[in-house]
Amino acid sequence: MKRTIWKLLAVLTAFTLIAAACGDDDDSADSSSADTSDSADADADADADADADADAGGDDTVAEECPATRGVTDTSVLFGSSMPLTGNLAALGADATFAIEMTADRINAGGGINGRMVEIIVQDDEYNAEKTTANSQYFIDREGVFAIWASIGSAPLVSAIPLHDESNTPTLFPWAQDLSLFDVEAHPLFFSVNPPAYAQTKGFSDYVASGFPGEDITVGLLTINSVDGEQTVNGFKDGLGGDLLVSEQTYDPDATTTLPQVIAFNDAGVTDIYIGTGDALFAQFLQEADQIGLEARFWGSTGTITANTIELAGDLAEGAYGVNVISSATAVENPGIARYNDEMAAAGADPAQIGTASLLAYTGGLVLEEALNRAGECLTVESFVTAMESITDFDTGGIMAPLNFSADNHLGNNGVVLLQVVDGVYVGID
Numbered sequence: 001m002k003r004t005i006w007k008l009l010a011v012l013t014a015f016t017l018i019a020a021a022c023g024d025d026d027d028s029a030d031s032s033s034a035d036t037s038d039s040a041d042a043d044a045d046a047d048a049d050a051d052a053d054a055d056a057g058g059d060d061t062v063a064e065e066c067p068a069t070r071g072v073t074d075t076s077v078l079f080g081s082s083m084p085l086t087g088n089l090a091a092l093g094a095d096a097t098f099a100i101e102m103t104a105d106r107i108n109a110g111g112g113i114n115g116r117m118v119e120i121i122v123q124d125d126e127y128n129a130e131k132t133t134a135n136s137q138y139f140i141d142r143e144g145v146f147a148i149w150a151s152i153g154s155a156p157l158v159s160a161i162p163l164h165d166e167s168n169t170p171t172l173f174p175w176a177q178d179l180s181l182f183d184v185e186a187h188p189l190f191f192s193v194n195p196p197a198y199a200q201t202k203g204f205s206d207y208v209a210s211g212f213p214g215e216d217i218t219v220g221l222l223t224i225n226s227v228d229g230e231q232t233v234n235g236f237k238d239g240l241g242g243d244l245l246v247s248e249q250t251y252d253p254d255a256t257t258t259l260p261q262v263i264a265f266n267d268a269g270v271t272d273i274y275i276g277t278g279d280a281l282f283a284q285f286l287q288e289a290d291q292i293g294l295e296a297r298f299w300g301s302t303g304t305i306t307a308n309t310i311e312l313a314g315d316l317a318e319g320a321y322g323v324n325v326i327s328s329a330t331a332v333e334n335p336g337i338a339r340y341n342d343e344m345a346a347a348g349a350d351p352a353q354i355g356t357a358s359l360l361a362y363t364g365g366l367v368l369e370e371a372l373n374r375a376g377e378c379l380t381v382e383s384f385v386t387a388m389e390s391i392t393d394f395d396t397g398g399i400m401a402p403l404n405f406s407a408d409n410h411l412g413n414n415g416v417v418l419l420q421v422v423d424g425v426y427v428g429i430d
Contacts, residue, residue, distance in 0.1 A: 066378035071146030075112075077372070077379060078119045079149040079172075080139030082156070084127035088254065089278045091308050093152055095357035096175065097122050100150050102347040103365030113372040114379070121145065125156055127253055132156035133163060140167045147172050147384075149368070150361045154178035154197070154228035155253075161187060168381055173364025175302075175357065178228055182411050189381070191388050193363055193403060193413045195325050197228055197301070198235035201274060203416030204299060204323045205239020207430065208272055220247035220270040220296075222261050222277065222285070232276050232301075246270060251277070258285045259292075266294045274323070276301040279355070283312035290316055299323055305419060305426055306355030321429075322419035326400055328426040329359045336397020363399050367412065370394060 071078040081100060083093035104118040112118065121143055125132040132151065139145045140163065147170035151157055157176040164171045170189040174181075177197040181190055201221075208217060221236060223229030229250055236245060247268040249261035258281060265273055266289075273296050275282050282304035289298070298320045300309065305322040307329075313320075332338045340362050344354055367388075372379065374387035394403040394412070403412035418430040 067380060069146065069380045070140075070144050072116070072379050075115065076117045076119050077113075078121070078143065078145045079147055080135070080143060080145040081120055081122045081149050082125045082132045082135040082139075082151045082160070083122055084152055085122075085124035087126045087128075088256075088281060089127045089152060089303070091280060091306070091352075092175070092278055092303060092357040093124075093127075095306070095353045095355060096150055096152060096361040098347070098349060098353055099344075099358040099361035100365055102343060102349075103362060103369070105347070106343065107369060113369065114375075114377045116372075116379070120149070125151075127153050127156060129156045129159035133160040136160040136163050136169075140164075140169055145169070146379075146381075150174060150364055151176065152357070154181070155226045157181065158227065161190065165189060170381060170384060172368060173361070175360055176228075177231070179231055184408060184410050188410075189385065191367075191405065191410045191412070193325075193367060193400065193411075194302075194360060195411065195414055195416070196235075197232040197276065198238075199414065200301065200323050200325060200416055201232050201235035201276075202239040204274060204418075205236040205241035205244075207241075207418060208299075209239070209241035209244065211430075215271065217241070217244050217272060218246045218268070218270045219244045220249065220265040220268060220273045221245065222249045222251065222258065222265075222273065222275045224276060225250040225252050229276065232274075236274065244272075251281070255281065256284075257288065259288045261285075262288045262292060262294055265289075265296070266292055270296055272297045272299060274299045274301070275304065278303045279306040279309040280312060283309050283317070286313045286316040286320065297321060302326075302356050302360075305329075306352070306357065308352045308355065310421060310424055310426075311352055317421050318424070320421045322421075322426055324356060324417045324419055325413060325415065326356060326359055326363065327398060327417055328419050328428055329354045329356060330425045331398070331428060334398025336395075336399040339397060340399065359399065363396055366396060367391065367394065367403065 083097050084090055085093045104120050108117045123135040125135050149172045151174040154176045157174055158178050161171055165187060172191055173193055175194055179196050179198055181187060221233055223232045247265055247270055249264055275285050282300045300322050302324050305324050310317045327334055327337060332341055340359060371387040375383040389405050389407050391405045400413045401415045405412050419426040420429050
């Protein structure tokens with residue numbers, strides 16, 4: 001701009017001198033001077049407009065590069081979590097809540113991720129589908145969360161996830177195993193490290209069919225009265241031991257006893273029973289089985305593999321098996337498990353909270369932390385999904401097998417781990 005002004009002054013001075021020397025050409029000189037002045041003024045205005053446009057264009061570019069995203073500010077990212085904090089699965093909900101809050105505290109103590117602190121709002125859903133959906137509505141419409149993290153239960157999540165999808169809200173690392181959730185085309189914002197119940201019981205079926213050579217094996221299944229329970233049964237039937245199934249029993253989510261099912265299994269003479277419950281009901285099952293003299297191998301699902309099971313069932317838990325998607329929470333010979341135990345202890349966890357629920361939530365937190373880092377300073381749903389799909393061979397330190405995600409696969413873990421209670425703790429057997 002300064003150069004343009006000096007050129008203008010020079011032109012004016014030159015024409016003034018010419019006009020003084022050539023009086024006969026005053027009109028012509030005045031006309032030329034005016035034209036040149038107008039042209040210079042126009043050039044100056046054009047330069048000013050160009051500078052203004054450049055400044056405005058720069059602002060537009062920044063805005064286009066990082067659009068505003070619900071739940072994300074320059075200093076925070078907000079998550080909602082719907083958990084069963086009351087009812088039969090309250091212990092699992094409390095354990096998982098403890099782990100995700102511990103994860104947030106650890107991240108925030110280190111300065112956050114890309115300058116953002118992790119904030120969490122937790123609501124009780126009582127393992128009720130309607131309340132879970134209402135919680136999701138509250139998180140999205142009232143609190144404006146970025147994503148919903150670490151809920152528990154297939155039936156509640158199946159009810160709520162259409163709302164998540166419609167509102168462009170990621171569903172992250174739930175303890176939910178309904179097969180429909182893993183359809184990437186139907187639920188492109190769903191990510192999990194927890195294989196479906198179908199995969200778990202199929203793995204159990206394969207093992208029990210060949211794991212006890214020479215024995216006449218017959219199997220009973222106790223599953224929740226829901227779609228999740230149906231898929232659990234189908235997984236076993238599709239495994240190598242499908243023909244060994246002789247008794248199928250179900251229970252309702254609010255059940256406080258399993259005695260009728262225990263009696264049915266005893267009458268069927270089964271040798272092995274898979275119990276797909278939470279830890280409290282599993283302990284109740286073991287006690288009621290002992291009361292009537294039912295003798296069998298007891299195989300608990302993921303939700304039963306906790307210190308709380310051992311505390312509630314006491315000596316009756318000794319020898320019980322577990323079918324899990326994750327290593328034992330007490331297998332501290334694995335560096336990832338050792339870190340988890342150290343962090344839980346430092347955060348003030350009760351020993352009973354060292355178990356599958358908190359470990360699954362903790363592992364999801366590790367993946368979340370990695371994805372947020374990869375998403376960079378401009379955090380949007382799109383950048384987060386891209387970051388998640390780029391994670392491969394993610395090392396959990398032996399908590400799970402290395403995790404792999406892609407555009408076609410949002411389930412990072414496909415493994416099944418078999419455990420047994422030995423001297424009061426769960427240890428891996430296969």
